[in-house]
Amino acid sequence: MIRRFSAAAFAAALLTPGLAACNSTGTGTGAAGTTSASPAVSGSIAPSGATPGAGDPAAKQALLDSTNEIKNGNFRFTMSGVGSSAEGQVHEPSQSAEMKMTIGDQSSDLMLKLDVIHFKPDSWVKLEVGGKTASSVPAIQKINTGKYQHLDQTRIKGNRALGFDFDTFDPSGSAVITQGITEVRKTGDGTYAGTVDVSKAAQAGSVDPTLITALGAQAQTVPFTAKVDPQGRLSELVLQVPAAGQNAAQEIKMTYSDYGAATAAQKPPADQVVEAPPELYNLFN
Numbered sequence: 001m002i003r004r005f006s007a008a009a010f011a012a013a014l015l016t017p018g019l020a021a022c023n024s025t026g027t028g029t030g031a032a033g034t035t036s037a038s039p040a041v042s043g044s045i046a047p048s049g050a051t052p053g054a055g056d057p058a059a060k061q062a063l064l065d066s067t068n069e070i071k072n073g074n075f076r077f078t079m080s081g082v083g084s085s086a087e088g089q090v091h092e093p094s095q096s097a098e099m100k101m102t103i104g105d106q107s108s109d110l111m112l113k114l115d116v117i118h119f120k121p122d123s124w125v126k127l128e129v130g131g132k133t134a135s136s137v138p139a140i141q142k143i144n145t146g147k148y149q150h151l152d153q154t155r156i157k158g159n160r161a162l163g164f165d166f167d168t169f170d171p172s173g174s175a176v177i178t179q180g181i182t183e184v185r186k187t188g189d190g191t192y193a194g195t196v197d198v199s200k201a202a203q204a205g206s207v208d209p210t211l212i213t214a215l216g217a218q219a220q221t222v223p224f225t226a227k228v229d230p231q232g233r234l235s236e237l238v239l240q241v242p243a244a245g246q247n248a249a250q251e252i253k254m255t256y257s258d259y260g261a262a263t264a265a266q267k268p269p270a271d272q273v274v275e276a277p278p279e280l281y282n283l284f285n
Helices: 009-015 057-066 068-072 174-179 198-204 209-221 278-284
Strands: 074-081 084-091 096-103 111-119 122-130 148-150 181-188 191-196 222-228 234-241 250-257 273-275
Touching: 057 068, 057 174, 057 181, 057 191, 057 222, 068 074, 068 174, 174 198, 174 234, 181 209, 191 209, 198 209, 209 222
Parallel strands: 148 273
Antiparallel strands: 074 084, 074 250, 084 096, 096 111, 111 122, 122 148, 181 191, 191 222, 222 234, 234 250
């Protein structure tokens, strides 16, 4: 049976190897295809007035402040993890956004490509579903239309895979993740490293709760690196998630760019739009 996607699928699919590539085994790979391992986060001498083990308070505040511009809702972003990737843009001035996601490939049990467009009050999704189990599920043929499917807003509310909340602009939840920083130090000009408690990101759908459970105590000290641009805005956040249970170690990378310079999403042409069938909602609910 095809695996259904939860409301946190957008981020959770990137953070859960078992979901991103259902039949994958071995060590996870990073965005560039290299083997990912959990690097040791070396200690640092705390500055005067710093809490022992907490790193540099000024560095933590800098990272917390680095996510402020995300709230203005005008940027481009990418996410990558084991067998999954996403990219898109958010443009609050036009109340529009677009996200393109790829989860798995044809050798996986499930391969899913989505192009989701939001232009308030409407949303559309174009899907390509494949993988080893796809041919055995008749309902998939009803959603593999090759066209954009117009979505009923009442049926996707709260669904992070299909819906988008213009009151909370951050698709990858970086602002919530940085709230969970447990230790951080500045490593260079605009670069940082430390550890973060990813369990605090579950409430925002940034991390799959099943992965947090598998990590156990390790969830409280996941190594990360971060970069900010010359204006102090977050440009890159990388989590080095250790192996846990059936999940291989993996690197999760999120980037932000074009702050204040994103463009409005483009509505799909009318002749390329059909109404979404019940099968589509069943897949994501």
